[in-house]
Amino acid sequence: MLNPHESSPTCGNPIQKAQSNKDLHITLIGTGTIGLSFAAFHLSHILGPSQLTIYDTRPDVTQYVEENISNFFETPPSTASISNIRIAGSLEVAVEDAHVIQESGPENLEWKMKLWEEVEKHAPKDALLWSSTSGIPASQQAQNMKDKSRLLVVHPYNPPHIMPLLELVPSLETSEQVIQRTQDFWSKRGRVPIHIKKETTGFVANRLAFALLREAIHLVNEGVVSVGELDQIVESSMGPRWAVAGPFKSYHAGGGPAGLEGFFTNIGGTVQEYWRDAGTVNIGDGWEDKVFRQANETYGTVDINERDGITRRLLEVLEEEKGKRK
Amino acid sequence: MLNPHESSPTCGNPIQKAQSNKDLHITLIGTGTIGLSFAAFHLSHILGPSQLTIYDTRPDVTQYVEENISNFFETPPSTASISNIRIAGSLEVAVEDAHVIQESGPENLEWKMKLWEEVEKHAPKDALLWSSTSGIPASQQAQNMKDKSRLLVVHPYNPPHIMPLLELVPSLETSEQVIQRTQDFWSKRGRVPIHIKKETTGFVANRLAFALLREAIHLVNEGVVSVGELDQIVESSMGPRWAVAGPFKSYHAGGGPAGLEGFFTNIGGTVQEYWRDAGTVNIGDGWEDKVFRQANETYGTVDINERDGITRRLLEVLEEEKGKRK
Structure with missing residues (x-):
C-alpha cells in the first residue's frame, strides 16, 4: 500500500489528496520523460495498488519503468509504492477499466489518430481521453474517432510532476462536461488547469515563452548581451x-x-x-x-x-x- | 546612528554590507516612486548620518520624504534612521561632495540634459553619474556635458529596493572604469548589475517583457484566454x-x-x-x-x-x- 506522504514529489494540499477517488483508474500511454513524470505525479496521489497502469510497446518496459521512475522523486519511493504500478501487456488490457487515459507518445499525427481509434474500441464509454501533445490539436487527433467529444489536449509545463500548469485545449467537439471533469480532476490535486478557448498554434504558454525567446535570440545575436547575461536579467x-x-x-x-x-x-x-x-x-x-x-x-x-x-x-x-x- | 539590520528592506549578505564604504556619499535627485525606493535601499546599506542626500524642487520635500519613505520598508524604519537622510536646499549643495549621483526625475530629454550640465559644474570630478531612465539613452542626456565619460543609465526593475536587477547602459563615451566602478558598487550590495553593450530601445528587460506582453494582448484580444487566465498561466x-x-x-x-x-x-x-x-x-x-x-x-x-x-x-x-x- 502506497503512503502518499512518504515520498511525495509535490506539495499539494493533503485535504485535496484525501478527496481523490480511491477507485480511480488512471492509464498512461508512453514512457518518455513526460509519461514518467506524470506517473510520478499520480503515484503520489493515488491510494492503492493497480490504480496506475502504464502501457508502452518497448519490450523492456517493466525494467525501464522500475529503473527510471525514481529519478522523478526527491526521496526515492519505496519498492512497495513502485509495485503499485501495473504494467499492461496490451493496449486493450491497459484501457479496458480506465477512468482517465493520457497519451504521451510520439509527436506524430498518424500515430495519435491510430491510437485513439484503438482506445475507443476498448475503453469505457465515459473515460476521459487526454493527449500531452505540445502541438497537435485534438480536432486533428480525433479524426478517426466515432465519439470525438471525450478527447482533449492536456498539455503540461515540463516537468509535470513539479510544475502546476496544465493547458486544457479541447476541440470544438469536446463536450463541456468532459472539460469540466478534467478541470475538477486537476484542481482537486492542487494543480492549475486552464481552459484554452481556441486551438491556437503552440497553445498559450509556449506562444508567450517563444515570443520572449525570439527577442532574447535577437539581443544575443546583436551582441547587446550574452546568453548568460540575458538569463541573469530574467532571473x-x-x-x-x-x-x-x-x-x-x-x-x-x-x-x-x-x-x-x-x-x-x-x-x-x-x-x-x-x-x-x-x-x-x-x-x-x-x-x-x-x-x-x-x-x-x-x-x-x-x-x-x-x-x-x-x-x-x-x-x-x-x-x-x-x-x-x- | 542607523542600524542597517533593524529595518532592512532587502536580504543582502551582511558581509557585503560591511564592505560598504563608510564615507560614501550618495545623492538622489527626484522623489517619485523610483527615487524613494532607491532611497529606502540605500538607507539600509549606509552606516552613518549624511551619507544619503535627497534633492527635489518640490517645496514640501522634507515633509514629503518623511511621510512616504516608510512605505518602502516592511518594518517601518526608526525616526533616527530617517533623520540620517539629508535634504539639500539646492542642486549645488546636493552634489558638491557626492561620490554617486542618481537622477530619477521626469522622463524628459531637455530636463535631463539641463540637469547634467548643472551637475557637472558642481560635482566632484570623479563622481559617478547615473540616470534611472527607462528610455532616454545616456548619449542623448550627455549632449551638453564637457566630460561625457561619467554618465550612464542605471535602470532598475521596479521597485529597486526589492528587485535585484540593474541594467547598466553606457553610451559609447562612458569610460570602462566608470562602468566597472558602477558594477562593483551594486555587486557589493548583493544586487545584479548587468552591462548592456548597446543603447537598444527599451534596453533588455523591458524589450523581453514587452515581446511577451504583445503576445499576451493578442491572445486575450482573440478570446483564447482571459486576462486573469493568462496571468495564472504565467504564474x-x-x-x-x-x-x-x-x-x-x-x-x-x-x-x-x-x-x-x-x-x-x-x-x-x-x-x-x-x-x-x-x-x-x-x-x-x-x-x-x-x-x-x-x-x-x-x-x-x-x-x-x-x-x-x-x-x-x-x-x-x-x-x-x-x-x-x-
Whole structure:
C-alpha cells in the first residue's frame, strides 16, 4: 500500500489528496520523460495498488519503468509504492477499466489518430481521453474517432510532476462536461488547469515563452548581451515578478489607481516604440477597451504590499537555495 | 546612528554590507516612486548620518520624504534612521561632495540634459553619474556635458529596493572604469548589475517583457484566454521556472545532452511555426551557431536535479505565502 506522504514529489494540499477517488483508474500511454513524470505525479496521489497502469510497446518496459521512475522523486519511493504500478501487456488490457487515459507518445499525427481509434474500441464509454501533445490539436487527433467529444489536449509545463500548469485545449467537439471533469480532476490535486478557448498554434504558454525567446535570440545575436547575461536579467526581474503576479496584474499594479490603462498612458509610448523597433505586426485596433476592462474587473486595485511581501520572501528563498548548492 | 539590520528592506549578505564604504556619499535627485525606493535601499546599506542626500524642487520635500519613505520598508524604519537622510536646499549643495549621483526625475530629454550640465559644474570630478531612465539613452542626456565619460543609465526593475536587477547602459563615451566602478558598487550590495553593450530601445528587460506582453494582448484580444487566465498561466509555469533558470538555460536543459541545439532539433519546428503564425520578422540567419555555442560554454550540462529542487522549494513557498494572505 502506497503512503502518499512518504515520498511525495509535490506539495499539494493533503485535504485535496484525501478527496481523490480511491477507485480511480488512471492509464498512461508512453514512457518518455513526460509519461514518467506524470506517473510520478499520480503515484503520489493515488491510494492503492493497480490504480496506475502504464502501457508502452518497448519490450523492456517493466525494467525501464522500475529503473527510471525514481529519478522523478526527491526521496526515492519505496519498492512497495513502485509495485503499485501495473504494467499492461496490451493496449486493450491497459484501457479496458480506465477512468482517465493520457497519451504521451510520439509527436506524430498518424500515430495519435491510430491510437485513439484503438482506445475507443476498448475503453469505457465515459473515460476521459487526454493527449500531452505540445502541438497537435485534438480536432486533428480525433479524426478517426466515432465519439470525438471525450478527447482533449492536456498539455503540461515540463516537468509535470513539479510544475502546476496544465493547458486544457479541447476541440470544438469536446463536450463541456468532459472539460469540466478534467478541470475538477486537476484542481482537486492542487494543480492549475486552464481552459484554452481556441486551438491556437503552440497553445498559450509556449506562444508567450517563444515570443520572449525570439527577442532574447535577437539581443544575443546583436551582441547587446550574452546568453548568460540575458538569463541573469530574467532571473533577477521578470522571473520572480511573474512567479508572484503575471504580466497583466503586474502592469495593472504599475499603472497605479488607473490600472493597466494608466500604465499604457504613462509608458505606452515606450512599449509602442519597442514594438515598432522589433518590427512586430500590428496587434490590431480596439484591444485596449477589452483588455483594460478585464484587468479592472479581475484585479480592481492590486495590493502592492502583499505583492512586495511575497516577492521579498521569494527572493530570500532563491538566494538561500542557490547559495546552498554553490 | 542607523542600524542597517533593524529595518532592512532587502536580504543582502551582511558581509557585503560591511564592505560598504563608510564615507560614501550618495545623492538622489527626484522623489517619485523610483527615487524613494532607491532611497529606502540605500538607507539600509549606509552606516552613518549624511551619507544619503535627497534633492527635489518640490517645496514640501522634507515633509514629503518623511511621510512616504516608510512605505518602502516592511518594518517601518526608526525616526533616527530617517533623520540620517539629508535634504539639500539646492542642486549645488546636493552634489558638491557626492561620490554617486542618481537622477530619477521626469522622463524628459531637455530636463535631463539641463540637469547634467548643472551637475557637472558642481560635482566632484570623479563622481559617478547615473540616470534611472527607462528610455532616454545616456548619449542623448550627455549632449551638453564637457566630460561625457561619467554618465550612464542605471535602470532598475521596479521597485529597486526589492528587485535585484540593474541594467547598466553606457553610451559609447562612458569610460570602462566608470562602468566597472558602477558594477562593483551594486555587486557589493548583493544586487545584479548587468552591462548592456548597446543603447537598444527599451534596453533588455523591458524589450523581453514587452515581446511577451504583445503576445499576451493578442491572445486575450482573440478570446483564447482571459486576462486573469493568462496571468495564472504565467504564474504557474514560466514565472517560477525563469526565477530559477532563465529561458536559455531552461531550453538548454530541455535539450538534454545536445543542449539548446538539441532543443531546437526536437521542437524547433513548433517554435518556427509559432513565429510564422505570430507574423514576427525574420530573426536573421546564422544566429544558431553563436547562440548554441554560448549556451554550451555558459552551462555545459545543466544539473536538472538542482533546478528541480530549487523549483519545488520555490513553489512550496509561493503556495504558503499566497495561502497566508488569502
